[in-house]
Amino acid sequence: xxxxxxxxxxxxxxxxxxxxxxxxxxxxxxxxxxxxxxxxxxxxxxxxxxxxxxxxxxxxxxxxxxxxxxxxxxxxxxxxxxxxxxxxxxxxxxxxxxxxxxxxxxxxxxxxxxxxxxxxxxxxxxxxxxxxxxxxxxxxxxxxxxxxxxxxxxxxxxxxxxxx
Numbered sequence: 271x272x273x274x275x276x277x278x279x280x281x282x283x284x285x286x287x288x289x290x291x292x293x294x295x296x297x298x299x300x301x302x303x304x305x306x307x308x309x310x311x312x313x314x315x316x317x318x319x320x321x322x323x324x325x326x327x328x329x330x331x332x333x334x335x336x337x338x339x340x341x342x343x344x345x346x347x348x349x350x351x352x353x354x355x356x357x358x359x360x361x362x363x364x365x366x367x368x369x370x371x372x373x374x375x376x377x378x379x380x381x382x383x384x385x386x387x388x389x390x391x392x393x394x395x396x397x398x399x400x401x402x403x404x405x406x407x408x409x410x411x412x413x414x415x416x417x418x419x420x421x422x423x424x425x426x427x428x429x430x431x432x433x434x
Contacts, residue, residue: 286331
């Protein structure tokens with residue numbers, strides 16, 4: 271059963287966290303493109319798709335920690351320091367995504383929509399969005415760095431007797 275949970279846990283991580291990491295990283299450059307071309311419907315459509323990927327896969331990504339708990343329970347390692355650290359870092363990544371990245375993407379998407387519709391205020395909105403894009407890039411980098419750290423902990427497992 272341990273191998274089954276581990277396989278599901280790894281597959282869930284690859285198939286849910288990977289797309290979020292990639293789509294969230296693509297969002298700031300797509301935002302800059304949409305700002306530079308406020309009337310371009312394809313640029314806005316790209317932002318919508320990237321936001322949708324991030325939000326849907328974030329919800330499905332809840333399977334990763336759930337399967338992680340099941341795997342750790344089967345392995346009898348739930349009290350190990352590397353598992354506790356991974357849980358804390360995973361919670362941190364979830365908080366960054368749910369409370370900062372996704373709302374930031376949503377707000378930037380609304381601002382780009384507004385800029386496309388209001389020609390008189392497009393310059394002021396674009397200036398505000400430029401800072402939002404830089405902030406989103408930083409937050410996305412933080413999210414990705416947290417997941418890289420969790421992945422390293424899952425592979426190295428400090429204190430493990432497996433020799434890894």
